[in-house]
Amino acid sequence: MNSSSKPSVRRDVPLPSPASDEVWGSDSIAEMLRALKIPFVLLNPGSSFRGIHDSLVNHLGNESPQMLVVLHEEHAVAIAHGYTKITGQPLAAFLHSNVGLMHGSMAVYNAWNDRVPMLVLGATGPVDAAKRRPWIDWLHTAQDQGAIVRDFTKWDAQPASVPAAHEALLRAHQIAMTAPRGPTYVCFDAALQESKLPSRPVLPDPARYQAPPPAEPAAALVQQAAQWLSGAKRPVILMGRVSRDEQEWAQRVRLAETLNAQVLTDLKIGAAFPTAHRLHAAAPGFFLSPQSSAVLKAADVVLSLDWWDLGGTLKQAWGSEAVGSRVIQASVDHHSHRGWSQDHQGLPPVDIFLQNEPAPVVEALLRAVKPRQAEVPARPPAAPAAAQGADGSISIAGMAQALQRAFSGRKPCLIRLPLGWAGDLWDFEHPLDYLGYDGGGGIGSGPGMAVGAALALKGSDRLPVAVIGDGDFMMGASAFWTGVNAGVPLLTVVCNNRSFFNDELHQERVAKDRKRPVENRWIGQRIGDPEPDLATIARGQGQLGIGPVRSPEALDAALAEAVQAVLKGASVVVDVHVTPGYTPSMSSGMTRSHDDSDTKE
Template structure:
């Protein structure tokens, strides 16, 4: 174990290099029998859960003790968070990189209510995690006056049942063993998502007479990938081989390099245009000649024009296929043959509308996109009997903007920020964890499945810092620089997550594209004013974060991070980025406040206006 320098008071020296595993090492604790919560802790270890993010609470004091004194706070190790939303968001960021679940623990009904927005994000983003909660004691005779009563709910899982895959409240330690096995299996089964186990405080604190057997978790793994039948694979290949202008919509696909390479091979074999989505992680190289148009949060006009020209559309679990087709064809009938590869409807329900509209599909394969491509690819490559592509010659994909001399005389914008960031990282391998709504696909080159991780799923605010930290934790040891860019509203709602990153020495660079406004809502207020013939210049009221100005660098420094800014011109931005990246490489948590002009890319603005007018 690495030596951690200490002060005379026994406190850890903040700037000493260390890993999360070096921290919070408990003193050896003698065994004095086993308790119900020990079995829950053993299950987390048996399921190979590496970390468990939490904000402490009395409802799971038994499990907390078991993690510390029974397991020694390792495998899993606790990550202390200052808010339950951060705990869930950290697990979310971890899963976006690894595609495997972390665990998070939330306290009783009140902690669960804090966590629900972040759980909804994970649900909409289809990422796996195992959430452990607690209640009770269920036995009213064992409740402490007042506090245990207000922290006990008859059906706590009802708070998040519409946006989790499964929940349970086991009534015995034997049942808890099965609950953990099932929760982990279901979280990891496609379509992936969060699961929830509520542990009765009385069950946790019950002394065991006999230890229940813990089965081999390998016998409770998720099933093999779902794929279409050979007949359907043949039909899909046939449509693609006959197509003259095929398009591939590369949506929710995996981080696996093999699957990435197979998507490229399939596109090249078909001479198919490929479109990608900023809401989803990297799915196709943006510099490839077949990447049709820059990705957007909404379908931009160039992408819509390409899609309308297609005769076959292959959708690989595309987010909102119905809305995307409508953006291209409007009220007209979709003229292309649509092949939709997605099992997402397995988790659709009547509470949440995250399933989007119902798309037309000439072939609907309720299957996983990556293994389906693995089966379609050889059928396409073997044939070679496809018509010549009717796609007109297209220019090479547009390279991201570079800084020009006149940029130094202009106020900073998001494109300038993106160009300066690209210049600063140069040839480094970077994972862009996310970008703000003002980010455009043309601002960043993607060449690898870990180059970009998409957004948060639920389109709320406050998830950015926690997700950045979770992703950065998962990226440790990969050689990639973890960098996240998001807005000032997102940062301020989740800013206390920074403490967790500093405490556990999780290196990450958070760049705040700070326009001092909830600007998306300024646009909505402008639209309302224009529709109603009212004063447009009032749109800023109730939106601007000014008077007083918020010192974001000080917010970061107060928690032990490197805080830089506010940065207002290009020369200062270049210098600050160099400082920030040097600190990141030293293993520091860094927050860089960059003041940018409000506004969106013209293509994004046009797409948003189209959506708002419908």
């Protein structure tokens, strides 16, 4: 999908406005959004941007961009986030005044950490206090509104004129789309929006304000890296934050095959390399497994293609020892590192630092490396996963097996997977097979991101599927209404363990360390008495709600019904009661003691 195309969704068609020579400030701002080819604007209505709202409806006809209404500001950003993970192109999310910006700030933080571009737009004021309505305009005006999100956006502005608003939108788009990508914020004065202009402003041409193309890596550094990789005994490639582009996927596979290099991938980010490939050395996870750690520690040369948390990953493998591998890093992520958030992760030891995005580095290395002939250790087969828990309940592995049966002959896109998912349950063979996690690690982003990704996939040959936890569903459930309202097909499977289970493990760890009863770990964690009826919540928003499914015997029929409904255009939620549990590496990585931070797992 290119930047000017969009999926066909249901649109509210406004009555045509009478012809007029009058031009308002917000009309010109709306025209600039159209010129930037923003297909959708996500918003929860707010009086601070009522001028722009009117212009989108009555001046532009609610088309290019089209408004999609959300029921919570956090969902506006999350839907934009999910859409861009598929297309690479940004949407706009409007957040009402300071209060809406505070509502949406968690989702902005997710987009920031996931390095996803978007235009976060807002409004304030009137800035001129003499123009404010009593009490409410004062509550919804901030002296420096951008400060709320400044530490986790790439840039922000509050333009004071229409030409300045044009420039702010152009710059915000350009900066958001320049790697490392991320959200930008532009705040419009309410009075500026509602001001009548003496004439129609001339719009700048967005084609002259595009983000720069990826920079080519330094030739001397590429040659040195190629020499090390070609001469390595045990090279390992860490496939990190890369694009959804099929050609770039094929180039990464070709580089690994030319070097006969073992490859590791990560469940926190989207599919980057075929996991069933002979060179894929271990199942991906949210943390390194013992097998992954062993592969990484045995490497004499490591090529990191914008791997998320390279420093922490090397530390997982090497512990308190000095990293014995030569490390080649290809990343521009350091341009977004700053002091407020520690999302930059640990500082890795690097021997060759290529300040470039992964794609041009892979392309340059393919021209420079020499084929490496070597035997690559076969990946040990995974132990068969039990389809049922000891009590006869549905395990997450059993649910994965049932999903594979339900999708037979079709191409699903796994938009999200829960923390209890093991990397060997599903093989990824295409960049759209899996989209990764949310960036910031908060709860409640899954439904919105699922709707956004499904919006981008509408009309494609992909079946959009989100597998999320019950806590995530409950926090973000109202995001599904927007998808139903827009007519977006989506299958959501809730792995319902009736608990904030991650924190049960944390409480168990603390209790063990303090020699206290681990049996109490569930208190303050369980979602029960009563158990929320997730299928009823789904039906209340116009979805097909199925469940709760409690037995393996009922699961296949439930998923078959759900898939058929999605193929006919429905949004479906299947509530599956699963056995609580994580993989050993996930449990260990999430609950390790803070005092053990500099020792090997």
